Amino acid sequence: MLTLTSPVExxxxxxxxxxxxxxxxxxxxxxFTLTFLPALTAVLAAGVVLCLSGGRTFALAALRLLxxxxxxxxxILVWHLWTRDLTGGTVILLRLVTAVALANFVTMxxxxxxxxxxxxxxxxxxxxxxxxxxxxxxxxxxxxxxxPVMLDRLTQITESWSARSPRRPRWRVLVPAxxxxxxxxxxxxxxxxxxxxxx
Amino acid sequence: MPTTLPRPCGPAAGLVKGAMERTLTHVAxxxxxxxxxxxxxxITLATGVPITxxxxxxxxxxxxxxxxxxxxxxxxxxxxxxxxxxxxxxxRGGLGVFAGPSVGYIVGFPIAxxxxxxxxxxxxxxxxxxxxxxxxxxxxxxxYVFGIAGLSLMLDKTLPEAAFxxxxxxxxxxxxxxxxxxxxxxxxxxxxxxxxxRA
Numbered sequence: 001m002l003t004l005t006s007p008v009e010x011x012x013x014x015x016x017x018x019x020x021x022x023x024x025x026x027x028x029x030x031x032f033t034l035t036f037l038p039a040l041t042a043v044l045a046a047g048v049v050l051c052l053s054g055g056r057t058f059a060l061a062a063l064r065l066l067x068x069x070x071x072x073x074x075x076i077l078v079w080h081l082w083t084r085d086l087t088g089g090t091v092i093l094l095r096l097v098t099a100v101a102l103a104n105f106v107t108m109x110x111x112x113x114x115x116x117x118x119x120x121x122x123x124x125x126x127x128x129x130x131x132x133x134x135x136x137x138x139x140x141x142x143x144x145x146x147x148p149v150m151l152d153r154l155t156q157i158t159e160s161w162s163a164r165s166p167r168r169p170r171w172r173v174l175v176p177a178x179x180x181x182x183x184x185x186x187x188x189x190x191x192x193x194x195x196x197x198x199x
Numbered sequence: 200m201p202t203t204l205p206r207p208c209g210p211a212a213g214l215v216k217g218a219m220e221r222t223l224t225h226v227a228x229x230x231x232x233x234x235x236x237x238x239x240x241x242i243t244l245a246t247g248v249p250i251t252x253x254x255x256x257x258x259x260x261x262x263x264x265x266x267x268x269x270x271x272x273x274x275x276x277x278x279x280x281x282x283x284x285x286x287x288x289x290x291r292g293g294l295g296v297f298a299g300p301s302v303g304y305i306v307g308f309p310i311a312x313x314x315x316x317x318x319x320x321x322x323x324x325x326x327x328x329x330x331x332x333x334x335x336x337x338x339x340x341x342x343y344v345f346g347i348a349g350l351s352l353m354l355d356k357t358l359p360e361a362a363f364x365x366x367x368x369x370x371x372x373x374x375x376x377x378x379x380x381x382x383x384x385x386x387x388x389x390x391x392x393x394x395x396x397r398a
Contacts, residue, residue, distance in 0.1 A: 004283045004293045021294075028298055068291050072300045075364060076354060092355045099298035107283045107293030115282035135223060139275055142227035143234070147286075150228075150235045171378055174252070175385045178232065178259060182386070182393040185228040189220040198220050 003112045004104075006061055010054035012109035017118050020106045031099050037087065040094040047101045058108070065104045066097065073097075116140055138198055142188065153180050222268060225395065229260050229272035230279070237288040251288035254372060257308050258338040258379035261315025262330040263386060265396035270313035277305060303349015304342060311342040319383075319396040326387045326397065331380025338379070339372050 012020070027043075034040050051062040073093060080089025119140075120133040127133065157176050161169035192198050237253035260269035276286065285292035287305075296305060315337030322329045343365060351361035387394050 002285065004285055024294065065293070065295060068289055069299065072354065079356075088355070096300065096353065100295040103294035103298040107295060110283065112283050119278055119282060139223055139227045139230075140279065142224065143230045143275060143279060144284075146228055146231040147234050150231055151238065154235060154239065174255070174378065174382050175389075177235070178263065178382055178386060179389060181228045181232045182225075182263070182390060185224040186221070186393070188224040188228070189217060192220040192224065193217045197217075198223050 004065070004107050005111050006054065006058055006108040008054055008058040008061075010058060010109055012050075012054070012105070013111075015109075017110045017114040018121075020110060021118060024102060024106045027102055028099050031095055031102075034095065035091055037091060037094070040091060040098065044094055044098045044101075047098050047105070050105055051101065054109075062101065062104060062108060065108070066101060069097065069100060135198055146184065146188075149184070150177070150181065153177065225264055226268055226272045226275055229256075229264055229269070230276040232256055233260065233273065233276045234279075234284075234286040237286060252375070253288040254338060254342070255375040255379055257312050257342075258315055258334040258376060259382060261312040261317075261337055262319050262333060262379055262383040262396060263394060264316060265320050266313045266316035268395060269316040270309045273309040273312045277308065280305075300350055300353040301346070302353060304346035306349065307342045307345025310345065311337045313337070314341045316396055325384075326394070327380045327384030329380075330383035331377055334376035334379040335373070338376055339369070342372075 031040075031043060034043070051059045054062075073096075076089050076092055080086055080092075116137070120136055123131060123136050124133055154173060154177050157173045157180075158169050161172065233253060233256035236256040237251050239252060257273055260272045263269070264272060280286050280292045281294060281297060283293050287296055296302070315333045318333035318336060319326075319329055322333075324332070343362075347358065347361045347365045350356065350365055351358050354361065354364075356364070383394070387397070
């Protein structure tokens, strides 16, 4: 399965994930207290420089990750053109795009395994509540393994419907897909139990 | 007349052999199901808003797994999204989605699953109707409270204005709540024992 980590190695790939996340949290908190337009523009410019420092391919990939924001940008633009408050609209948009771009930058420069290590470290205090880090790691591995399995199963269900009916299956695939997930869960639980349990 | 053993319930349920493995695999498999339902092609409604089955997956977590396991499954799914897997509908993922305008909906997802599951566990109404009603209250009512508060905060709009923006998804979500009820009812007929929300 593809992750959002950029295959282009940048200098930021070598910084430990924990520091990047800490810096991101600080930057995002700071960003939401800013309402001064030139300051926001400066932060956005810094973000652009950050993305460009990874090279052209990296910067283009970062731009592509911002694409899902366009409906919100369109709505805000129309809204503020209507209310004739363009400065207010620009502040909102700058803040939004910068916050998302900075967060994307951290995601793009951190490997999935490093993120999961941080996640386990963060979840360590939950161990007395019945969630030891080992169990969390096992759950994460199960999800990552079963997503392609379930996608294949969904394709099979859709194909077997299409082989029998001229109509499209649409929502009718949901019941067998959910049922398969429940059965898979039971089988995986038995398999885990047979191999000494989940600790 | 087949004899039925009394089901383990209450605090002693955790002591049953293999109960922990079953919880773990159900949580993991339903986290994978949410991801898979977000990856299947989306339908565009008459209003032009694309809908995917992802929020249906959130509802199913509640109606099938119950409050605690359902919420855990959603949390596990979100942890993987935060770690950098593009599993949210439309291939979104990474830390950027937590800095984007839909962050309210994302925060509301586990709470919506919990409320949906809690309602299904508490009521003695027929399962199909109960699941649909719980999905409307939890998966729409509770989710929209968080989602609209998030939109209002991130886009700097008043709550009524944000509510107006958030209503675009309502027709699709009502459809999904009804589907969640139908799917849960079918599962209750086919695998009564696997419906953990009513176990």
